[in-house]
Amino acid sequence: MKVHFILNGKAVEAEGRPTDRLLDVLRHVFHLTGAKEGCGEGECGACTVLLDGRTVLSCLVPLIQVDGRSVITVEGLAATEKGHAYLERFALKGGTQCGACTPGIVLSGAHLLQEHPHPSHREVAHALAGNICRCTGYQAIQRALSEEPEAVLDSTLLPAADAEREDGS
Amino acid sequence: MNPASGLPRTVDEALLRLQERPDTVALAGCTDWMVRDRLARADAPPVIDLLAIEELHGIEEIATPPSEAKRPAGADADPTTPPPLLRIGATTTFGEIRVDRRVVEGYPILAEVASQIGSRQIQNRATLGGNLVNASPAGDSLPVLLALAAEVEIASPDGRRRIPYDAFHLGYRETALGPGELLTAVLLPPPPPHQAFRKVGTRAAVAISKVMVAMAAHSRQGRWSSMRIAAGSVAPVPMRLRAAEKVCEGAPIDVETATEAAEAAWGEVEPIDDVRSTARYRRWALSRVVRRLLLEM
Ligand SMILES: Cc1cc2nc3c(=O)[nH]c(=O)nc-3n(C[C@H](O)[C@H](O)[C@H](O)COP(=O)(O)OP(=O)(O)OC[C@H]3O[C@@H](n4cnc5c(N)ncnc54)[C@H](O)[C@@H]3O)c2cc1C
Numbered sequence: 077m078k079v080h081f082i083l084n085g086k087a088v089e090a091e092g093r094p095t096d097r098l099l100d101v102l103r104h105v106f107h108l109t110g111a112k113e114g115c116g117e118g119e120c121g122a123c124t125v126l127l128d129g130r131t132v133l134s135c136l137v138p139l140i141q142v143d144g145r146s147v148i149t150v151e152g153l154a155a156t157e158k159g160h161a162y163l164e165r166f167a168l169k170g171g172t173q174c175g176a177c178t179p180g181i182v183l184s185g186a187h188l189l190q191e192h193p194h195p196s197h198r199e200v201a202h203a204l205a206g207n208i209c210r211c212t213g214y215q216a217i218q219r220a221l222s223e224e225p226e227a228v229l230d231s232t233l234l235p236a237a238d239a240e241r242e243d244g245s
Numbered sequence: 246m247n248p249a250s251g252l253p254r255t256v257d258e259a260l261l262r263l264q265e266r267p268d269t270v271a272l273a274g275c276t277d278w279m280v281r282d283r284l285a286r287a288d289a290p291p292v293i294d295l296l297a298i299e300e301l302h303g304i305e306e307i308a309t310p311p312s313e314a315k316r317p318a319g320a321d322a323d324p325t326t327p328p329p330l331l332r333i334g335a336t337t338t339f340g341e342i343r344v345d346r347r348v349v350e351g352y353p354i355l356a357e358v359a360s361q362i363g364s365r366q367i368q369n370r371a372t373l374g375g376n377l378v379n380a381s382p383a384g385d386s387l388p389v390l391l392a393l394a395a396e397v398e399i400a401s402p403d404g405r406r407r408i409p410y411d412a413f414h415l416g417y418r419e420t421a422l423g424p425g426e427l428l429t430a431v432l433l434p435p436p437p438p439h440q441a442f443r444k445v446g447t448r449a450a451v452a453i454s455k456v457m458v459a460m461a462a463h464s465r466q467g468r469w470s471s472m473r474i475a476a477g478s479v480a481p482v483p484m485r486l487r488a489a490e491k492v493c494e495g496a497p498i499d500v501e502t503a504t505e506a507a508e509a510a511w512g513e514v515e516p517i518d519d520v521r522s523t524a525r526y527r528r529w530a531l532s533r534v535v536r537r538l539l540l541e542m
């Protein structure tokens with residue numbers, strides 16, 4: 077089947093089987109390798125992306141359910157000025173070491189900051205419970221996110237998602 | 246029908262599709278299906294997307310049909326306007342349930358369990374209907390639905406029917422849903438004033454429960470009434486702890502009743518040993534949780 081969706085703010089189409097994983101489509105069709113396969117079972121969070129503005133695990137999203145929606149990956153986040161600055165601050169504060177978990181963590185963080193501009197320790201812990209990091213011990217990540225000055229998702233990425241939702245599609 | 250993809254957009258269209266192609270898989274949040282079933286099959290089965298069907302989604306208050314406007318003993322009597330039911334569409338996600346004002350205020354144990362299902366990413370996709378149809382012994386929402394005396398609505402080619410949750414979940418991963426049928430909604434009766442829930446797992450998130458207990462009750466003059474206690478993960482299906490309920494019925498709301506009910510609960514479950522826990526631990530945990538919740542509620 078052919079699906080049409082908004083990827084990082086741009087309209088795209090992809091051909092595939094309805095049950096192909098969004099993770100594979102992103103990596104192999106669009107060559108966006110930020111989302112990673114850790115477990116392939118929903119446990120690790122390395123494949124986290126934003127679907128219509130919410131964090132989801134792309135290893136568990138079938139292509140058919142992407143039709144008419146908006147997808148944001150870490151590449152889309154990094155391409156905006158706000159997002160780039162956020163990623164730099166995150167790295168400077170030691171939020172990343174080997175980097176395997178980072179694309180997922182920064183998207184979970186971006187979504188959290190969108191909902192709670194000044195998240196508590198608890199809110200950060202809840203938001204990141206589905207993202208496993210073997211390196212940092214989470215302390216630096218906690219600090220990086222609680223010190224973020226404001227929402228980090230650029231409006232050029234988000235309105236597309238909102239417009240799609242209002243269509244009911 | 247979606248003109249571009251030819252996929253169903255209404256429940257009736259979906260039912261028709263399931264009738265025409267009985268091997269069609271109805272996908273909801275896919276947090277069970279993509280993990281358990283997708284890899285098990287090399288072929289690409291025909292699928293329909295339940296998330297694209299608007300009438301399956303969302304939370305609304307609906308009027309109680311007058312014939313059903315019976316209230317549990319102990320509720321404040323107001324014979325004029327029957328209280329509304331809360332209807333939760335099958336594809337409503339736990340993320341949506343967790344923050345819905347009517348759920349948070351009226352059915353706090355459902356909001357609480359929703360916030361404890363997997364991680365945020367799972368909650369943003371996992372649906373209430375999927376949790377019911379998946380019918381795992383460790384399905385976290387299930388004891389809560391049992392304690393709240395929820396009903397489920399099923400659509401089949403012959404029409405719609407409503408059955409109580411305990412007539413829906415029949416055995417290990419077995420439900421009353423027939424081939425070609427869809428679960429369309431969960432209906433909650435007016436909120437009981439006392440509710441409590443506890444999930445005992447291993448890690449805060451992404452933990453498969455070892456034991457869950459949900460309870461809901463009314464009270465009158467310092468005594469329990471209409472007590473419903475449900476336990477999950479201790480049997481193939483969530484079970485009512487009838488002996489513990491019986492201890493509470495009409496008994497004073499105090500430590501003695503809680504202790505006695507906890508002892509009754511100990512005696513009425515036959516949990517199993519498995520990789521997640523032992524029968525002994527489950528029984529001990531269950532009894533402790535029953536006591537604690539009765540004191541908190
Ligand atoms: C990492 C991880 C953590 C998890 N943690 C928990 C947890 O803590 N507690 C818990 O209870 N569960 C947990 N789960 C399991 C799962 O998320 C839930 O059972 C979820 O509610 C399933 O809903 P879904 O919409 O994703 O179902 P799907 O995977 O879309 O569907 C499951 C099955 O039900 C059928 N189906 C779905 N909806 C309908 C309908 N309306 N009518 C007819 N058939 C239908 C589908 O055809 C499929 O066969 C977890 C899963 C993962 C991957």
Ligand code: FES
Nearest residue numbers: 114115116121135
């Ligand atoms: S790869 Fe998707 S959660 Fe691990």
Ligand code: FES
Nearest residue numbers: 173174209210211
């Ligand atoms: S930085 Fe290595 S896993 Fe998180």
